Amino acid sequence: MLVTAFQFLLNTLLGLLSLAFLLRFYLQATNAPFRNPLSQMVVAVTDFAVIPMRRAIPSLFRLDTSTFLLAFLTQLLLQFLLQWVNGFPFSLAGNSVYLVIIGLSVLHVANLSMDLFLYAIVAQALLSWVNPHTPIAPALEALTRPIMQPIRRMIPSPNGLDLSPLIAIMTAQLMQILVFAPLEISLMKLF
Template structure:
């Protein structure tokens, strides 16, 4: 009975740090403002582990492979702790599948929430200059631009978020059995 709160606490802490690492990866991929206070907070939270990794793992183009490796590492630790706390066991291939699929699931979850915040901000405060609002716009802009190449707007109404939400939801459902 006591393991359930501890299990939940471990999952929350690990997934929160994974979220921050994935946010750093997404901020770099979308070329978000580095001097944004939220970006600076994410960099400070992840630098102690990413900077040593960067000395060993070089970036590939715009992809910060050190952040990606750290995200996979955090997810692997999460999977290992969850398996340990549940008293179960997995083959090595199981750890790899749960690590990769879980990381993708959490990345999609990050984009889902960013998209939701973006849609709500477009209704409530379309021209907000808050650092959080600007960061959400910068993170979601590549998704919108990619989708808008294929789906035109209807008289000023942009329906691309609907298709992005559908794609994210479909992919998350496919990865749901492997998310921890």
């Protein structure tokens, strides 16, 4: 029971930290405005690690690689700690177990990225009904634009009804079910 509680705390704390690093990375990658409460909160939460990491790892192609690397390293630490808490015998296992942990970390970063865009699409859709002029609307618009724009071009809007959020959510969830879940199960079988 104590192990389960510790796993929950690890998943929650390190998962939220990974999500914050990814959100900062994607907000910067999509040129979202940083003068809104969402962006300011993400910067405040992640500055403790991003600022020192930027000194060591430069940006690449105008992408903040240090922030993305921090998201990956957080997931790597999470996967290692979860296996350690479960009593996995690292001293007896070969070096291939570390490749599995790296693979799980990459998979979880991709899955968290998908979740982040899903949350942003749902939040944008809900806010468009309730308060379309909220201060975080421009950041959500910038964040979801790379996904929503191609869908809007391919699928017409019948009578002005925008079906692109529904299509994006269904596609993302299908990818999580058909791609990410089987990959994770395959990787977990290697332990």
